[in-house]
Amino acid sequence: MERPHLLFVLLLVVSAEFQVKCVQAKEGWFLHVTDFHWDYTYGSQDWSCNDNVSNHGLYGDYWCDSPWNLITSAVEAMKNATEDRDADFILWTGDNVLHVGDDKVNIDIHDQILGNLTQLLRTHFPTVPVYATYGNHDYYPHDQFPPHNNELYNRTLEQWKSWINDVQQEDNFRKGGYYTVKTTSGIRILALNTNLYYTSDKVTAGLIDPADQFSWMENVLASSNASNEKVIVTGHVPPGMAPPLGTRWMYEDFHQKLNSILYKYSNIIIGMHFGHEHNDNFRVFYDEQDKPVLGLFMAPSVTPWRFKIPSLGVTGKAHNPGFRMIRYDQSTGRHLDLIQYFMDLPESNRMQAPVWKTGYTATSDMSIPDITPASMDLFVKRMADPNGADFKKFYSWRFSSAEHPSVGVCDQSCHAIIHCNFIHSSKKKYDQCVNLLTSNATSIFLMWFYMFLVVVACFMNIL
Secondary structure (H helix, E strand, O other): OHHHHHHHHHHHHHHHHHHHHHHHHOEEEEEEEOOOOEOOOOOOOOOOOOOOOOOOOOOOOOOOOEOHHHHHHHHHHHHHHOOOOOEEEEEEOOOOEOOOOHHHOOHHHHHHHHHHHHHHHHHHOOOOOEEEOOOHHHOOOOOOOOOOOOHHHHHHHHHHHHHHOOHHHHHHHHHHOOEEEEOOOOOEEEEOOHHHHEOOOOOOOOOOOHHHHHHHHHHHHHHHHHOOOOEEEEOOOOOOEEOOOOEEOEOHHHHHHHHHHHHHOOOOEEEEEEOOOOOOEEEEEEOOOOOEEEEEEEOOOOOOOOOEEOOOOEEOOOOOOEEEEEEEEOOOOOEEEEEEEEEOHHHHHHHOOOOEEEEEEHHHHOOOOOOOHHHHHHHHHHOOOOOOHHHHHHHHHHOOOOOOOOOOOOOHHHHHHHHHHHHOOOHHHHHHHHHHHHHHHHHHHHHHHHHHHHHHHHHHHHO
């Protein structure tokens, strides 16, 4: 009587192991890299550097855009990160040209920079599809993306054609620099040219639908919804309000239109991945019932370049180069985890060899089950305390773990700007949120100061 029972147990164990393997087989990884900003004059003319550099590190400087050594090291580190986990595809979200005036470059230089980086990725990932999008610096003149066909769109298409691999989508790219493809596992990639909506693009200001991208988005997403497809949205300039100045990157009418489309199809959009901000960041979009329905992730840049805005007296903080890998369910697209990698730039320069480290693993370091909107919302709520351990961890991650005096500590005002960026995509609600958090902090300070004065007065009376 014991043997059948034992056989039954063994069958259950084997069945369970088989099911686990099947579940594991449905999980995959993809890479996200952004904002290379190659300064081919680093060490000679230093065109991109925002301050004088007396000691040019082999892998760059916090004041400057990326030297070629840093760029090749980043792509090699991406390759190394896939040694024990194959990447299904790569998201490359633009901004490859250095920060420099238009008088120092031309369309041929922009095309050559894109070509060199394209070839570098092809060499290291010959069998991995790359879904690439433009950054605002990639066009010549900078930022001025036109809503129609042009020479740069045509040149770039020749380089990216095999990745897009769809004649119909080639027409969309020629028209506006956007396209859509399906991955081998059936997840749809919506690759947008959101530079068309950027406030620095004076060519598209006042238009209703530059390059017909909005209407195209609606058609693609409506079709995906009808076909029960899951969608990853990717591009360069992200929607929402960005620290440290509370910047809305897009013209307001474009911003509202884009957000309305994203909300409308939030049931099938399982992740949004953008660049542009150079710092590690994310946003959660909520519906009218305050339910988290969309997650937007901004990957930190490869370039360590610090910005300066002399008119406002604002200087960006030091940050290390980085890239990331995202684990996802290949069937549903559900985002399961995120591993952020960074180069310790000072140590790499000291060692004269690249030192890449793991910055964090989202599920374990954020104590969340996955990186879906609901889980990221849990993490946001735990970061409500500016002095809490969770927010302090994120503040370090925001600058890719750079240990530099400029990073400093994040006070109440700093916390308000970052925290409100997590949860509000409209300027009105964002501003209200910042004002509320900063006024609360001021009220608490005044209350404690008043109590201090009372104690001092009482003490003086006693004396």
